[in-house]
Amino acid sequence: MSDSPKRPKNQLKSHIRAQNQELILCTAERVFARQGLAKTTTQMIADEAGLPKANIHYYYRSKKDLLEAVLERILQLWLDSVSQFNVELGPCHNLTRYISEKLEQSRLNPNASKVFAMALIGEEPFVLDYLRRYFVEELQKEKSTINTWVEQGLMKPVSVEHLFINIWAMTQTYADFDAQVKILLQKETLEEEDFMQAKQFVTRMVLLSCGIEEART
Amino acid sequence: MSDSPKRPKNQLKSHIRAQNQELILCTAERVFARQGLAKTTTQMIADEAGLPKANIHYYYRSKKDLLEAVLERILQLWLDSVSQFNVELGPCHNLTRYISEKLEQSRLNPNASKVFAMALIGEEPFVLDYLRRYFVEELQKEKSTINTWVEQGLMKPVSVEHLFINIWAMTQTYADFDAQVKILLQKETLEEEDFMQAKQFVTRMVLLSCGIEEART
């Protein structure tokens, strides 16, 4: 979808193509995050990327195509970056790591996080389809893992759905609603330290609610 | 700001005026929530309200004015609807009630909740100013109340800022990202029952993290 004209006869995209697409996607992600999905114009992206507008349209037929390419990238990142649960290591270790990784990802890719949230709140079909396709089955795996732990008496039984809904809500709020967080914390910018505190706070809540002794990491 | 022409000589707005503004604000809130802030056109609002577009502009000079009127209404609701902490009654009762009220509000006014989230993620200056003006001092009160409880040994010391950030994150996620929640819960619509479960789940998490014995309400 994102390759407008015929690609170079075989395998690899041309060097130029790959490079420009990368530039455009990165810039678009940034501008989308800053301006909002609908308020962003192709012109803004073009200007910020230092390219003429027509050049953007050479690589991405339409604004919709471009947005979807940006979203695909983000969702891929989301899916890849957070490692799976490892049954062996038990709930405490896994949940702690999971929360840590999610928060770290929000901190390091605030733009991606925000664009994703915007698309989700706007119910972009592309994102909803993606969630339906990949995350539901993902959740099933975590669910069975957690059930195993429950059977082993390593944690209390909890609603896995609600657990994940709330872990996601908490870990993403620091990136998505950073404006609100900054106001409440009375800070100009969120430092690594703030994320560390968030990490501790959220981890504590989650572990306690699962009846797990807190680890001192 | 939101009253374009001279108002009737004194006190009360004319009946017609009040009625039309009410209709327009309600409709606008709904359409904004459905379409997104930027994608919504005055024409859509006009059509859905059954009024000609020019009539909308008679009451609200610009789209921006209209959005701000809608937001003001929502923020007012937000501020009013959730009752203050009552020191006498202790942390368990108050936190339980607070979470319950916030979730109930999300459930009953999903549009308002969503428009607010959209404006917040888009960093609408109007909303940020409002937060700075009212919520920061609001938080101060809660903070000192909680400190009192901590001193009385009724709960463990916690970061009040992070506590509220995360309570808000959790209670609003069910309305704001309902599309995601629906997918994960595999439901067409969120029922009262789902909100009840959310209420229990969130309350449990919060109380445990504050070292408070769970109430059986």
Next chain:
DNA sequence: GTGTATTCTGACCAAATATTCAAGTTTTGT
């Protein structure tokens, strides 16, 4: 070096949309 495929880009177009206006209609105060 030559020709073909790819990339670049300024100019242009059509559709969408916020906003204005002026001429009508209704309501209201007295």
Next chain:
DNA sequence: ACAAAACTTGAATATTTGGTCAGAATACAC
């Protein structure tokens, strides 16, 4: 009943913006 104020609304306007196109420039294969 009458005039002033408030309200209504179809039509016009100005601007923004996504998208196109044709020809120029560049890279690439041989």
